[in-house]
Amino acid sequence: MIEEFGPPEVLGLREVADPKLARGDVLIDVEFSNVTFVETQIRSGHAPRPSMLPQLPAILGNGVGGTIVAVGADVDGDVFGARVLATTGGTGGYAQLASVPVAAVMSIPGEVGMSDAVALLADGRTAVGLIDRAGIRPGDTVLVEAAAGGVGSLLVQLAKRAGARVVAAAGGEDKLEVARALGADLAVDYRRRSWTGEVCSAVGDRGLDVVFDGVGGSIGRDAFQLLDRGGRLCAFGMASGSFAAITDEQLNDRGVVRPRAAVPDQREMAALTARALASAAAGELRAVIGQKRPLANAADAHRAIEARATIGKTLLIS
DSSP: BSSSSSGGGOOOOOOOOOOOOOOTEEEEEEEEEEEHHHHHHHHHTSSGGGGGSSSBOOOSSSSEEEEEEEOOTTOOOGTTTTTTEEEESSOOOOSSSSEEEEGGEEETTSSSSHHHHHHHHHHHEEEHHHHHHHHHTTOOOEEESTBBHHHHHHHHHHHHHHEEEEEESSSSSHHHHHHHHOOOSSSEEEHHHHHHHHHHHHHHHOOOEEEEESSSSHHHHHHHEEEEEEEEEEEEOOSSOOOOOOOHHHHHHHHBOOOOOOOOOHHHHHHHHHHHHHHHHHTTOOEEEEEEEEGGGHHHHHHHTTTTOOOEEEEEEO
């Protein structure tokens, strides 16, 4: 829980009453909780939008995986004991028990392990949606920033399966090695001043067709400059602390588009997650889970994410 906004240390383990089941709710015995970068921003009190800040005290966490152990009124008892994923509506996920509407739960394919499923809950739908939005065609050259992160590691795989030549950009040799193992054709360290020159040398005068910007800031702006005319710029993160400052005028001058999509509703988000899970069940998509921390060590998980010291997905073990 957090009782005030601030550094990771404000996250503390508390004993609280079990969640109450409203009509249409189910109670999940949580096995793993999803941890996202935006949750570190919420904890600090500096969320991308003020409306994302919860009323205090609050239990953070928007995604869980576990087993249904109780059902509320109007819920079919046949779901009891089912292995499920669920979104919590923004809070309540960093806990041993979570109460959610039955409409918010998804069954986990038998071929997919619980931790892999939770790792694909939010990042899977984000990656699949981004690939759809970018409209990748066979032969495209695609740059994925933060390529060893939760979303980036999935984008590398999905872009490769779509027939693209994939350039992975990440910070540090360990992360570059992960991207190569996932199928990246080229991996560059964007902490080096020469990284854009390395990309140019590899792709030639034609430039990039797609940039998936997961870092923002100066790195996102530099990646934008690598796009060819007709290229697509798709932002999905701001690991640097801010999105890349690129105006519509700059996009027009370079002939680059920023594909936009309507914010998906709950049904559409579930469909995107289901597609990611189906790909994982078929052995076509692998969740990279770099860190699993006990629930009591949630502060350590946040600290590592903020230090950009994580690879792949970070989960809490409840």
